[in-house]
Amino acid sequence: MHPVVFICLEVAVIAYLALQFLLHGTQSKREPCLLETKVPFLDSAIGILRHRVNYLVNLRNTYGVSIHTLRMPFQRLYVVHAPELIQFIQSKANATTFVPNLLDFGMLFSGLNVDSQRCLRRAFGLQGNAFTMSVHKYLLSGPSLKAATRAAVDRLSASVPNNFQHNRQEGLLELVRRELTLALTGAVYGPENPYDDPEIEAGWRDFVPGISHLLYSPFPSLTAHKALRGRSRVIDAFRKYFETGGHLQAFPMVPEMYEMNKSHGLTSDEAAKMEMATSLAMLSSGAVTSFWLMFHILSDATALQNIRKELLSIIKDEPESAETTLRTKMLNLNSIKERCPTLVAMMNETLRYHSTVINIKQVQHDTTLADEYLLKKNAIVMIPGQSIHHNTDIWGPGAKTFDHHRFLSTESKKNLSSTSAFRPFGAGVTMCPGRHFSTNVILSLVAMIVLQYDVMPQAGEWVAPTKRNADLWNAMPKPDWDVGVWLAKINEEKEVQWKFLWGDDAAIM
Structure with missing residues (x-):
């Protein structure tokens, strides 16, 4: 094998292992489960590009989980599928904890300076x-x-x-x-x-x-x-x-x-x-x-x-x-x-x-959902309608x-x-x-x-x-x-x- 190719492969392996270590090392055991990861921090982006609107439902059908974590660069996503957990999130008691987050979307596609x-x-x-x-x-x-x-x-x-x-x-x-x-x-x-x-x-x-x-x-x-x-x-x-x-x-x-x-x-x-x-x-x-x-x-x-x-x-x-x-x-x-x-x-x-x-909310402070799942501050909660319907x-x-x-x-x-x-x-x-x-x-x-x-x-x-x-x-x-x-x-x-x-x-x- 050519030395340059060998060095590139070695760097790629080290980078991959480092990212996997960073991913799992920064994921609390109390958070919703982290699904199997092939490309750390990029799996979600790749999945959305490949499967578009079916991506989140495909995950639900494949793993059968009520709630799970997706990790993207500098962002946590908690995807909620179970009706009982959705009720907790939507309850009046949690209205100041889970806040709608659509403003950034509107400003982005509108082209505001x-x-x-x-x-x-x-x-x-x-x-x-x-x-x-x-x-x-x-x-x-x-x-x-x-x-x-x-x-x-x-x-x-x-x-x-x-x-x-x-x-x-x-x-x-x-x-x-x-x-x-x-x-x-x-x-x-x-x-x-x-x-x-x-x-x-x-x-x-x-x-x-x-x-x-x-x-x-x-x-x-x-x-x-x-x-x-x-x-x-x-x-x-x-x-x-x-x-x-x-x-x-x-x-x-x-x-x-x-x-x-x-x-x-x-x-x-x-x-x-x-x-x-x-x-x-x-x-x-x-x-x-x-x-x-x-x-x-x-x-x-x-x-x-x-x-x-x-x-x-x-x-x-x-x-x-x-x-x-x-x-x-x-x-x-x-x-x-x-x-x-x-x-x-x-x-x-x-x-x-x-x-x-898809209903999107931002977590305003570290909180425990249904006395079981730790949701971290500034993470995004996603509720796919298809999972319910x-x-x-x-x-x-x-x-x-x-x-x-x-x-x-x-x-x-x-x-x-x-x-x-x-x-x-x-x-x-x-x-x-x-x-x-x-x-x-x-x-x-x-x-x-x-x-x-x-x-x-x-x-x-x-x-x-x-x-x-x-x-x-x-x-x-x-x-x-x-x-x-x-x-x-x-x-x-x-x-x-x-x-x-x-x-x-x-x-x-």
Whole structure:
């Protein structure tokens, strides 16, 4: 063997043994178990790159542990799978010990400079998360939620007939993605919505695939060059939006958050960057959730028939006029959650079965969890939703299969109120405050499509795409490929004009 090669191998062996010694020497026996390590401190990063969203669940399935430790350079991760341990972490008694840690994520992908990051950390430390508080205030319940939902439904009602043409062929994800993007952002950003410009919407689509690079890549300027250019286009559009007063015509949450960010010390240009976080909150999961929900409905003839029957039962015929031959059918969409149990059950099952949400908290001081596990200060606690949603002790032997009847049973419905069993929107103070707005709009879009169109697979049969390349950061896994479909307008005995609205006569959930 060449001496240089021998020396390199010797150095590699010594480095490996030294890292293994450092790893195990700094791991307390009282901490959650440290799993088998092949590359000290880098196993997790390699596993995430290889397996993406399935990495943590694969560890759970392989080792069958309730909680375990992952070590990365300068960071401990405690991954919790057991419902009873999750309850301890989420209890009010531990609210100041396990603190949500999403600020760094938002600042990283938004591109804030160092001074702005410092300002936000100081402000949020003293006053709390302004973004979450604003969304809670305007979108969690009440008249403002109703107003936002109505604005989004009006956008959908106007755009769907124009974009869903008879005999159109398109990818199912792409069909619902554009509709939801314009409806959700239009409702929030108002008549000057930057995303109404196709160039800006394209910039957003270029940006999203690069988020993983911004999180994990040592050289994001090289590996995510296209994404960073897309982000710049979106941020520039929001700078102009605020400069010209577009936000003054928007949903009141937008100007309030903008002024709060400026009061924290952000410049106008830096405050515009925070709309990347608002946009991600609105757009990261809605279209993907709609895709999977539509796929399961359309690929199950019985479910589709039952859902159509439920929707048709709440439709009202408006009186015919002698001046027109059109028959007008009206659907008040805010009655869906109460009067369409199969559709709502399929929405909940879609969220349970597919959701890959990970709840992240930081340990504020050394603490003992459940009188057994030592958790060290500044470590990160990760709670993978999949471990709970596919737990057979909670959901029965069919937990790992999709069952559209599941949430029609009283027992499963009870689990909806338990974040130790059902957590597609997270849990605790970080539980997604915009979940009602999002699900209202998703169910409205699905109802409009199901009632007006037959949607058939171009391949001749429905084949579910895989999700191997889904991003770890997203709460819903994007399919590895889109499913090509073609649309056919449902034939009616008499030409029908549909009227969809979000009225005042039913409670909003």
